[in-house]
Amino acid sequence: MSFCNAVVLITGGSAGIGAATAEVFAKEGASLAIVGRNKEKLNAVAKRCQELGAKTLTIVADLTKDEEADSIVKKTIDEFGKLNVLVNNAGIFRQSGIMADEFLTSFDEVMNTNIRAPVRITRSAVPSLIETKGNIVNVSSIAGTNVNRPTFIAYKTSKAALNHFTRCVAFELAPHGVRVNSVSPGPTRTNIFEGSTVNADTLLEKTALLRVSDPVEIADLILYVASDKAKSITGSNYIIDNGSMLK
Numbered sequence: 130m131s132f133c134n135a136v137v138l139i140t141g142g143s144a145g146i147g148a149a150t151a152e153v154f155a156k157e158g159a160s161l162a163i164v165g166r167n168k169e170k171l172n173a174v175a176k177r178c179q180e181l182g183a184k185t186l187t188i189v190a191d192l193t194k195d196e197e198a199d200s201i202v203k204k205t206i207d208e209f210g211k212l213n214v215l216v217n218n219a220g221i222f223r224q225s226g227i228m229a230d231e232f233l234t235s236f237d238e239v240m241n242t243n244i245r246a247p248v249r250i251t252r253s254a255v256p257s258l259i260e261t262k263g264n265i266v267n268v269s270s271i272a273g274t275n276v277n278r279p280t281f282i283a284y285k286t287s288k289a290a291l292n293h294f295t296r297c298v299a300f301e302l303a304p305h306g307v308r309v310n311s312v313s314p315g316p317t318r319t320n321i322f323e324g325s326t327v328n329a330d331t332l333l334e335k336t337a338l339l340r341v342s343d344p345v346e347i348a349d350l351i352l353y354v355a356s357d358k359a360k361s362i363t364g365s366n367y368i369i370d371n372g373s374m375l376k
């Protein structure tokens with residue numbers, strides 16, 4: 130599954146699933162552009178990727194700011210000359226009920242990060258992906274499919290939108306030879322739930338296998354979906370959730 134000579138752009142590459150994804154692509158020989166707001170964390174991930182032999186570009190950007198989201202593909206092309214794979218991974222989780230005073234503020238924050246940013250980045254990446262017959266992997270969530278927690282409205286709505294965006298863009302880009310898929314993790318051990326009433330361990334009991342994933346497990350699936358081994362797969366949503374959806 131070699132990615133030698135491939136250029137991979139990963140948003141949210143400074144932590145969690147995005148950082149693990151950068152490392153698995155680095156091991157397969159890809160050149161990487163990794164994006165996040167935290168420069169120190171990005172540099173630490175870049176160092177690990179470079180130790181694995183990867184050329185690495187770090188891009189500090191807040192993807193909720195249109196001009197910063199729009200700049201990341203150009204910066205990647207300026208550095209590496211092309212783009213083969215876009216991984217729209219950056220995302221946030223917020224908890225708020227529909228009747229809460231802060232609901233709309235929280236809703237806008239989540240929608241801007243989890244769906245508006247991937248839409249903008251996809252638009253700017255498409256011409257380059259058509260040139261390389263590349264592909265997109267959107268990191269969604271089982272939250273985009275299930276409805277089991279009342280205060281997760283914004284997050285679940287954003288991921289349902291991302292799932293449908295994935296299918297619609299897959300259909301439009303298929304004639305151009307560009308594949309578009311999503312990967313939907315269940316509970317995974319990262320910092321995304323900080324500040325909320327849940328964490329990966331409280332969600333463990335919701336899984337059929339009674340286990341929570343490590344980020345590298347999600348990264349390995351992203352790698353597969355982005356690879357030529359998955360050349361017949363487009364418009365699909367791959368659930369990787371330790372059986373959470375069974376309960």
Ligand SMILES: NC(=O)c1ccc[n+]([C@@H]2O[C@H](COP(=O)([O-])OP(=O)(O)OC[C@H]3O[C@@H](n4cnc5c(N)ncnc54)[C@H](OP(=O)(O)O)[C@@H]3O)[C@@H](O)[C@H]2O)c1
Nearest residue numbers: 141143144145146165166167192219220270316317319321
């Ligand atoms: N962990 C889980 O249980 C789980 C389950 C299902 C789906 N997911 C999905 O997996 C993806 C990755 O999440 P994670 O669990 O790895 O969380 P994480 O450890 O909190 O990492 C989130 C990443 O997104 C970046 N990010 C967030 N807002 C950003 C912004 N405005 N601009 C640029 N970068 C931004 C963060 O970078 P900076 O802080 O440097 O900006 C960080 O690199 C998300 O889409 C999430 O919804 C996670």
